[in-house]
Amino acid sequence: MQQSPKYGAEPGVKIYSHLSDHFASFGSRIMSATAGEAPYVLDGLVLGVENLPLHEHYTDTGGATDHVFALCHLLGFRFAPRLRDIADRKLGSIAAPSAYKGIECLMGRTIKTAAIKADWDDIVRIVASIKEWTVAPSVILRKLAAYKRQNRLDFALAELGRIERTLFTLDWLEQPALRRACQAGLNKGEARHTLAAAIYTNRQGRFTDRSLENQEFRASGLNLLIAAISYWNTIYLDRAVQHLNGAGTTCDPALLAHLSPMGWAHISLTGDYLWEQARRLPTGEFHPLNDSMAHLKLVVCPPSAPMAQI
Template sequence: MPRLRDIADRKLGSIAAPSTYKGIESLMGRTIKTAAIEADWDDIVRIVASIKEGAVAPSAILRKLAAYKRQNRLDFALAELGRIERTLFALDWLEQPDLRRACQAGLNKGEARHTLAAAIYTNRQGRFTDRSIENQEYRASGLNLLIAAISYWNTVYMDRAAQHLQSSGGTFDDALLAHLSPMGWVHISLTGDYLWQRANRLSPGEFRTLNDPMARFKLVA
């Protein structure tokens, strides 16, 4: 779901006159032209059915509507219908703090993934410069593979760290685990020379030793 970043600048659409909604007149925009929606309702239903059946892509419909020099009736009807949907979502956004938190959490996950991708692909500064679709797909697949490998590695060791805390008598709120992200890469060298023959090879089922700061503190103490 989208995050309404500019909610203060948005106006709510209304079926009745804005003056009908006492106390929130300042939030109301112009009335929604329901007559325009009713007049082109059959065409709207056909468009929705075509998209759901996969007969036409939404992007193709948008290009077709944008090709008109002036806004046609169907385009206007879809815009008015969209105002109804945006108003309903804006009301849910204002009334439900959980919805706002969920949208922000989803945004954070997406941004973390994009940031990791840009860090991995630093040589080209996050851009594919290949001209052929095939080479672009190769690079995109390789990038996704590296992101998945890092995410999997981090997830495995985050789980081992949580189990270590539980087994050593540590206490923490399990609900906090849902807010951890496996997209970190501070501990991973993304640039430099890779000397595979010197790598510390692990046998299947083996893990690296956890970096426990409390254990180091105990040794020093």
């Protein structure tokens, strides 16, 4: 029996979701709690590219392998993971490591370009099958990983991925903007995970459904609730900005891009929902904005004491 250091030995599943930079969830997949995340990275990207202009993907170390680097490049995505142990990873090279004077300590073994050339046609066929959705990327990657001995195609794909990982590592070291963008993208994902955990508080993040179909319904329902909250917050954040601008307080447009619609402090996630008593707003009408100063009250103190606001 496999045991997850995070989820324990009990059978379990988890949802692997993708999030666009506009906080739109897409490509949720149900997977085993003990399974690696890397094979599922491309599933959401290949499906999501039909509806979203996807070109770059951020993830953490758990979703990064040389195979994913290779397939992301061939499918037209820039793969930008935050690698935890990047200082310990060696760079790949086409020439002998000794040819790179001054950085020999950073160089690993030479990339086997002959292996890539020998199996290039099979690599192209895999990419074509993925693009046509004849087979899911996760199925291909798990099948390659299931061989007891590394076969030629698996090795060739990994070598191609080493080239892409080396180029990415150099960009990561040289471009602070890339590191900031990756961190910002991952922070958006963490905000989404926190909201999902708050919504799923009743069952404490546990699935009680046995069938995969019902589990996928749960995941879709969770995405729908997150999308509804995000949509609501976006509308009223825009109205709040318009209100401030109308009151003479100018908001810097550059800062608005960093606002997150994933807050829920103003939303009751538990309790009774009496839908029949809820008043439906006419088209074009909105709820009034909250007065940020309404919770403050003036405390009258003795003459000898100073006035205070709480």
